[in-house]
Amino acid sequence: NAGVTQTPKFQVLKTGQSMTLQCAQDMNHEYMSWYRQDPGMGLRLIHYSVGAGITDQGEVPNGYNVSRSTTEDFPLRLLSAAPSQTSVYFCASRPTSGNVYEQYFGPGTRLTVT
Amino acid sequence: KQEVTQIPAALSVPEGENLVLNCSFTDSAIYNLQWFRQDPGKGLTSLLLIQSSQREQTSGRLNASLDKSSGRSTLYIAASQPGDSATYLCAVWGDMRFGAGTRLTVKP
Numbered sequence: 349n350a351g352v353t354q355t356p357k358f359q360v361l362k363t364g365q366s367m368t369l370q371c372a373q374d375m376n377h378e379y380m381s382w383y384r385q386d387p388g389m390g391l392r393l394i395h396y397s398v399g400a401g402i403t404d405q406g407e408v409p410n411g412y413n414v415s416r417s418t419t420e421d422f423p424l425r426l427l428s429a430a431p432s433q434t435s436v437y438f439c440a441s442r443p444t445s446g447n448v449y450e451q452y453f454g455p456g457t458r459l460t461v462t
Numbered sequence: 463k464q465e466v467t468q469i470p471a472a473l474s475v476p477e478g479e480n481l482v483l484n485c486s487f488t489d490s491a492i493y494n495l496q497w498f499r500q501d502p503g504k505g506l507t508s509l510l511l512i513q514s515s516q517r518e519q520t521s522g523r524l525n526a527s528l529d530k531s532s533g534r535s536t537l538y539i540a541a542s543q544p545g546d547s548a549t550y551l552c553a554v555w556g557d558m559r560f561g562a563g564t565r566l567t568v569k570p
Contacts, residue, residue: 352505383560388471388562389562390466390551390553390559390560390561390562390563391506391551391553391560392560393557393558407557438505438506440505440506449494449496449508449511449555450508451506451508452505453505453506453507454505455503455504455505456503456504456505
C-alpha cells in the first residue's frame, strides 16, 4: 500500500494563479480531509469528505474548493491564490468503521504564493 | 470554540533524560485526545490515542495521560533517544483541533 500520496511536494505560485493539489489514498477509506499547517499554529481543517459525492467545510474553507468523485481521490483547488495561502498542506484519510481514529497523513505539499 | 495549547514550543534535552510534554484544551467535552509525531518534511504519525473514558495509554517508552476535568494531557517519554527528535502534536477529537506542537531535540 502506498498509503496517502500528495503531489506536488513543492509549488510556487504568483498571486491570482490557480492550481490543484492532488491527494490519493489506496486504503479504501471513506473519510478524507485537507489541513493547512502554519508556523506557530496547529493544523487547521479546510474541507473534508465522508464519501464520494459528499464534501463539507472545515474551520478555514475560504479560497479553497474540493470535490470527491471517487473514493480514492480528493483534490484541493485554489481558485485565485493569495499570499495568505502560503502554507504546508496535508491530506489525510481514515476509515468510517472499525478503527475510525486511525488517521493516515500524506507527506504534505509546501506552497508559496508570491 | 476549542483551543488547544502546547507548552513549551521547543525543548532540548540530553540523551537518556525522561521528559514530559504538555497539552491543554479549553473545552472538557471531548471524545478523545491523540498524540502525533511529525518528522521534518513528513506527515503526522499517530503515537497514542486516549479515549475520553480512559485516563492513560502506554506504548513502549511513551505514556500519555488525560485529565478532562482540568483540560490537560501529558506525554511522558522515558529514556529519551536522539531518534525521538521530532515535533509532537496533540489533537482533540470532537472537531479535531490540533495544538501547534512541541519541537523536541534529544542531543547525543
